[in-house]
Amino acid sequence: MHVRDLPLPDPVLDHYESQGIERLYPPQAEAVESGITDGGRLVAAIPTASGKTLIAELAMLTADGPGLYICPLRALAREKYETFSALPGVSVGISTGDYDSPAEELAEHDIVVATSEKVDSAIRNGADWVADLACVVVDEVHLLGAEGRGPTLEVTLANLQRRAPGVQIVALSATVDNPEDIADWLDADLVKTTWRPVDLRTGVYADGLVEFNDGTELRVDVGAVAGAGDGTGGDVPASEDDETEATVALVADAVHNAGGQCLAFVRSRREAENLAERLAREELGDADTVAADLRAVDDTGTGRRLADCVESGVAFHHAGLRSTHRAVVETAFRNRDLKVICATPTLAAGVNVPARRVVVRDQERYTGSAMEPLPVLEVQQMCGRAGRPHLDPYGEAVLVGDERSKDELEERYVDADPEAVESKLRDRTALRTHVLSIVATGFADSRETVLDTLEATFYAHGTPVAELADIVEAVIAELAEMGMLTDHGGSESGTGGGDGDPELAATVLGAQVSKQYVAPESGARIVDGLRTAVDMDPANVTGLTVLQFLADTPDMQDTYLGNRERAAMYQYARDHNAEFTVGMHEAETFERWLETVKTARILYEWTEGESMETIVETYRIGPGDLESRVERAEWLLGAAEALATLLDLDVPELARIRSRL
Ligand code: ADP
Structure with a gap:
C-alpha cells in the first residue's frame, strides 16, 4: 500500500x-x-x-x-x-x-x-x-x-x-x-506478525563458535583466553572471565568486521561498568565530543568513569546514571558517535537504540535471594534491538554460553516463545490504590459498582467473579481500617446503607490521598508521621523527622544499606533518635527502619547543600538513585503538605524542607 x-x-x-x-x-x-x-x-x-x-x-x-x-x-x-x-x-x-x-x-x-x-x-x-x-x-x-x-x-x-x-x-x-x-x-x-524490516538471526556462542538459528555460523577469535574452554566438552566450567572475553571478542568483531555498533547486556550496574572499562581498552572508536558533553553534566565518579570510557567509543548505561547522562549516551549511539553500549536489561525496554549486533553475556539476574534466569520476553527484546534499518543487511543477536549451557540457552531463548502477559492487579497494594481511586473519583459507591468498574480490567478478564469479589471485600476492609473509606454495607447486609448514605464513600482523607496520587498506605503513614510530629517537642522536629517518615512509605524507593556502613548509620540513628516519629526501639523491623534513616539522611544532606559528588561517594549510590529519590521526596512532600492542611496539622518544618529540596 x-x-x-x-x-x-x-x-x-x-x-x-x-x-x-x-x-x-x-x-x-x-x-x-x-x-x-x-x-x-x-x-x-x-x-x-x-x-x-x-x-x-x-x-x-x-x-x-x-x-x-x-x-x-x-x-x-x-x-x-x-x-x-x-x-x-x-x-x-x-x-x-x-x-x-x-x-x-x-x-x-x-x-x-x-x-x-x-x-x-x-x-x-x-x-x-x-x-x-x-x-x-x-x-x-x-x-x-x-x-x-x-x-x-x-x-x-x-x-x-x-x-x-x-x-x-x-x-x-x-x-x-x-x-x-x-x-x-x-x-x-x-x-x-514476526515480520521485521531487517532480518534477525539469533544464536548461542560456545567455545569459539556461534551457531545461528538460520543455519549460519560465526567463528570468533577469543585470543589467548580462548584456551580456557578448550573444546574438551562439559567438564571445564566456563568462568565469568571466559564469558567476558568471548563478549569482548564478539563486540570487537561486530565493530571491526561488520562495520557496526554493538549492545552488550549484562546482569548488573557494576558488570556494565566493568565490561565497558574492559572494552575501552580495545580501541574500538573515539567520541571526545560526547565525552566532553558528559563531563559538563557533573563531576561525580560515575560521570568521570563514563566519560573516560566514551573517549574510546564505549559507554555504559544503567538506572544508577543520571537521566541526562543516559540521554546523552542514547543520542550519541543513535547518531553513531558511539560504537558500544554495555547495559543492564533496562535498556532493552527503553528507547530506540538499534545496533548491528546484540550480545547477551548474562542471562541470569540476582533477584534479592537467588540468581534467576531472565524472562524470555526480556531476552527477546534485547535481541530484537539488533539490525539497524537502512544500515545493516541483517541483525545478529548472540547469547554467550558454553558447551554445557548451549543447548539449554537455545531451547529457552532462541526456539521458545515469550511468556504470556498476565495481570498483576491481584497485588494488594495495587488494588488498594485503585479501589480507593475508583470510589474517590465517583466511579463507584458500592461493592457492586466497584466490581463493575474492575470488570473492565485485564485482571477481571481472566479471573472468576467470585475470586475478584473476595479480594475486593478484603481490600475494602483494609481501606476502611486505614480511614480512607467509609463502609455502610458490609459483606453481610449486601445492600446499601441506610439514611441515603452510599454504601462506600471516600473520607476527606481518602479523597485527598487519591488526588495526591500516593498509595493509601503512604497516606496513612504520612498522617501518622504528621500527628506524631505535632505532639513532639518542637525543638526535635527537623527536616530529618519529616524525611524519615516519608522514606518509610511504599512510594519511596528502598536504599540498600551495606555491611560496611551499618555501624556508622547506627551511630547516626542513635544520635538523632529523638528526631524520629518512630524511634529505633519502636521500629517494626530494625533493618528496614535503618534503611529509611539512610534515605532520610541522604535527602537531608542534599537539602543542606551537600554536593551530589560527595553524597554519591559517601553513601555508595548512583547519581541516578539520588536524582530519583529527590524527585520522589518532592512529590511526597507536596502530598504531605496537602494532607497537613486538610487535617489542620501544623508542622512548619514541612514547608521549610520542601523549599530547600
Ligand atoms: P517501532 O515499531 O520500534 O516503534 P518505529 O516506528 O520507530 O519502530 O520505526 C522504525 C524505523 O522505521 C523508523 O526510522 C521509521 O522512520 C522507519 N519506518 C517506519 N515505517 C516505514 C515505512 N513504511 N517505510 C520506510 N521506513 C519506515
Whole structure:
C-alpha cells in the first residue's frame, strides 16, 4: 500500500515521503486494512522497528478528535513527543511529570503524550480533556504484566473507557504469547506478525563458535583466553572471565568486521561498568565530543568513569546514571558517535537504540535471594534491538554460553516463545490504590459498582467473579481500617446503607490521598508521621523527622544499606533518635527502619547543600538513585503538605524542607 493513498493531509504525506516512508510495511498495511483509519480498535503485536509509530500516527491523525499516546517511560515519552511534534500542522502536548505542558492547555492539543501514571492522575483529578478523547494509543502494552505500572495501565484503560465511551484504542505490543487475550479484552482486532524490516538471526556462542538459528555460523577469535574452554566438552566450567572475553571478542568483531555498533547486556550496574572499562581498552572508536558533553553534566565518579570510557567509543548505561547522562549516551549511539553500549536489561525496554549486533553475556539476574534466569520476553527484546534499518543487511543477536549451557540457552531463548502477559492487579497494594481511586473519583459507591468498574480490567478478564469479589471485600476492609473509606454495607447486609448514605464513600482523607496520587498506605503513614510530629517537642522536629517518615512509605524507593556502613548509620540513628516519629526501639523491623534513616539522611544532606559528588561517594549510590529519590521526596512532600492542611496539622518544618529540596 502506498503512503499517498492514506487519508491524511498533503503536508503530512510529504513529511513521510521526506523520511523515506513511501510504501507501508506489511504490518502497517494490515493495520490499515483492519480499519485503524476508520476508528477501529487494534492490538498490534509486532517486533521492534517494524513501524509501530506510524500505526499510532495513522490512528490518531484520522480520529475524530484529540488523541492520547500513553507511554510507559518518561524517556520514551519525550522521544515520541519530538517525533509527533515534527508532523506538520499537528499540535502536541506532553505530561510526564518532569516535562509538562501547562495542564489547562492539554485540552487544546491534537495529540497528548503522557505516562500512564499521569493519565491515571488526570482521571482522578477530574481532568476534562480525558472525556473528549477520540483515540488512545497504548505503547508497550505488554507491560500490563509488570509489577507496579502494569496495574496502573490496566485500570487507566478501564477508566478511560468509562470517561470516553467508544474511544478508539490502539495497543502496541512486543511479540508475546497471548496477544489474543489482550485483543479480546480490548474488543480489538489483532495484527500479529514476526515480520521485521531487517532480518534477525539469533544464536548461542560456545567455545569459539556461534551457531545461528538460520543455519549460519560465526567463528570468533577469543585470543589467548580462548584456551580456557578448550573444546574438551562439559567438564571445564566456563568462568565469568571466559564469558567476558568471548563478549569482548564478539563486540570487537561486530565493530571491526561488520562495520557496526554493538549492545552488550549484562546482569548488573557494576558488570556494565566493568565490561565497558574492559572494552575501552580495545580501541574500538573515539567520541571526545560526547565525552566532553558528559563531563559538563557533573563531576561525580560515575560521570568521570563514563566519560573516560566514551573517549574510546564505549559507554555504559544503567538506572544508577543520571537521566541526562543516559540521554546523552542514547543520542550519541543513535547518531553513531558511539560504537558500544554495555547495559543492564533496562535498556532493552527503553528507547530506540538499534545496533548491528546484540550480545547477551548474562542471562541470569540476582533477584534479592537467588540468581534467576531472565524472562524470555526480556531476552527477546534485547535481541530484537539488533539490525539497524537502512544500515545493516541483517541483525545478529548472540547469547554467550558454553558447551554445557548451549543447548539449554537455545531451547529457552532462541526456539521458545515469550511468556504470556498476565495481570498483576491481584497485588494488594495495587488494588488498594485503585479501589480507593475508583470510589474517590465517583466511579463507584458500592461493592457492586466497584466490581463493575474492575470488570473492565485485564485482571477481571481472566479471573472468576467470585475470586475478584473476595479480594475486593478484603481490600475494602483494609481501606476502611486505614480511614480512607467509609463502609455502610458490609459483606453481610449486601445492600446499601441506610439514611441515603452510599454504601462506600471516600473520607476527606481518602479523597485527598487519591488526588495526591500516593498509595493509601503512604497516606496513612504520612498522617501518622504528621500527628506524631505535632505532639513532639518542637525543638526535635527537623527536616530529618519529616524525611524519615516519608522514606518509610511504599512510594519511596528502598536504599540498600551495606555491611560496611551499618555501624556508622547506627551511630547516626542513635544520635538523632529523638528526631524520629518512630524511634529505633519502636521500629517494626530494625533493618528496614535503618534503611529509611539512610534515605532520610541522604535527602537531608542534599537539602543542606551537600554536593551530589560527595553524597554519591559517601553513601555508595548512583547519581541516578539520588536524582530519583529527590524527585520522589518532592512529590511526597507536596502530598504531605496537602494532607497537613486538610487535617489542620501544623508542622512548619514541612514547608521549610520542601523549599530547600
Ligand atoms: P517501532 O515499531 O520500534 O516503534 P518505529 O516506528 O520507530 O519502530 O520505526 C522504525 C524505523 O522505521 C523508523 O526510522 C521509521 O522512520 C522507519 N519506518 C517506519 N515505517 C516505514 C515505512 N513504511 N517505510 C520506510 N521506513 C519506515
